[in-house]
């Protein structure tokens with residue numbers, strides 16, 4: 001069993017992993033996403049990968065100075081590798097909605113949610129999620145955390161927005177659910193009634209494409225079921 005660190009505070013990302021058999025240690029990156037976005041010259045998909053990689057690298061740095069006790073315990077329980085270090089997988093993500101070529105992140109307020117929905121109701125948009133996966137060699141004794149491999153990739157899903165009435169939109173805003181999610185849309189909550197169709201995998205919309213993460217983990221030489229917290 002290989003311990004997994006999720007470099008994200010996202011409840012949806014955590015839920016996706018736990019539902020798939022992985023019980024991640026959560027280490028939030030606290031990266032200044034706005035600063036990275038303000039100086040980024042690439043397109044929206046590339047921006048999501050730049051942001052996921054920044055989050056991954058920020059958490060790797062934090063692991064170098066302080067390894068969470070739960071991670072130490074899991075790494076010890078998993079047993080040392082050949083050179084005494086423990087293999088740990090780190091996963092980071094970043095999701096943005098692309099509308100008219102521009103990134104739409106978390107609206108944060110009722111007013112911004114209203115603006116976003118007014119612009120996108122009845123239209124197709126694309127939800128991009130950048131993923132960064134790193135294989136780390138963690139040596140709790142020597143307090144080292146070396147990157148054996150790190151790869152980023154993104155997935156994109158088309159989203160056809162519904163047309164909530166003005167009263168429905170105000171009711172949705174009153175739940176405050178859309179404030180903290182990319183593109184002010186939730187396919188797994190109150191907002192599910194306002195998304196008409198998806199073109200691509202729904203996990204990308206929620207924030208973490210498992211088949212893509214599995215491909216990255218496998219390409220880096222690991223066996224996906226080894227990430228499951230309790231293999232029968």
Ligand SMILES: Nc1nc2c(ncn2[C@@H]2O[C@H](COP(=O)(O)OP(=O)(O)OP(=O)(O)O)[C@@H](O)[C@H]2O)c(=O)[nH]1
Nearest residue numbers: 008009010012094095181182185186187205206207
């Ligand atoms: N539950 C749910 N969450 C969504 C949906 N669409 C986007 N999100 C969330 O919107 C958030 C996008 O913001 P990000 O910057 O990628 O991630 P975050 O929540 O700020 O967390 P960090 O990874 O720590 O930055 C993520 O938490 C996604 O899981 C959805 O349909 N349902």
